Amino acid sequence: MNVNEITPFIGLELSDASYEDLVRPEVWEQLVQGVQERELVVVRGIELTPQQQIDLAARLGEPVPFLISKYRHPEFEQIMISSNEMKDEKPIGVARVGNFWHQDSSFVADPAPYTMLHGVNVPGTSGHTKFANAADVYDRMPEEWKAKLSDRIGLHTVGKRLRIRQEHVGLSVAEFKALIDIEHPKVEHPVVCKDEYTGREYVYGSREYMDSVLGFDPNENEAFFTMLDGLIHDETHVYTHKWTPNDLVIWKTRTTYHIATEVEPGASRTVHRVSIETRRP
Incomplete structure (x- = not known):
């Protein structure tokens, strides 16, 4: 497993890591410290089942069901599906979301402190996510x-x-x-x-x-x-995450601005999102 800073101003990247690596206490502690100190951690190309994504999220706090039920994963209510793909002529998720600079859920009194995205089916040439x-x-x-x-x-x-x-x-x-x-x-x-x-x-x-x-x-x-x-918007202080298959991205919602860029015509894109609240006593 390799660990590197992404930019001087935001981000830590882990590569060549498996789910089994992440659940080792010393590796998980390093990941959490990276999120806290660097605002954002990218784990490159990690294959995860939806249940494994929820299990990882539960190590940070309490994964919560997505507000709009029709965009939830059919088996896991904590996963919101962001997708432009169709199944049986119906959208499998919400196709256009987060395409403006924002901090997640700042419009509520007590926003969940963490967000986790897993790139299930991602194009490499568009549909990037920018972070500041x-x-x-x-x-x-x-x-x-x-x-x-x-x-x-x-x-x-x-x-x-x-x-x-x-x-x-x-x-x-x-x-x-x-x-x-x-x-x-x-x-x-x-x-x-x-x-x-x-x-x-x-x-x-x-x-x-x-x-x-x-x-x-x-x-x-x-x-x-x-x-x-x-x-x-200053590009010299923006990290553009160009998704590769199965990337896992975790960030602190209050201190991380982000925006989803457009997906090119004809390209498919599906990511699984989990919002993570502070665990209640």
């Missing part, structure tokens, strides 16, 4: 913005990205927005947080999952999002 470190983003932020954001609260929402479903047909825009606020109330998080493992400060928030910074007027909010987008 939210602590690195904060480090590169202009000092005047650090001062301006100190002790500020961000208002987070899923409203910008909520999909319109069949039951919403016929609602006016105002009615739909009001329904979103009822079903998915906005939540508050500090804009600048401190990572409990590394002690580094990081930015918590993104344009697509934030309504605003409380106390900012519309011009100030737009300036904030424009500044933040510029830092997140």
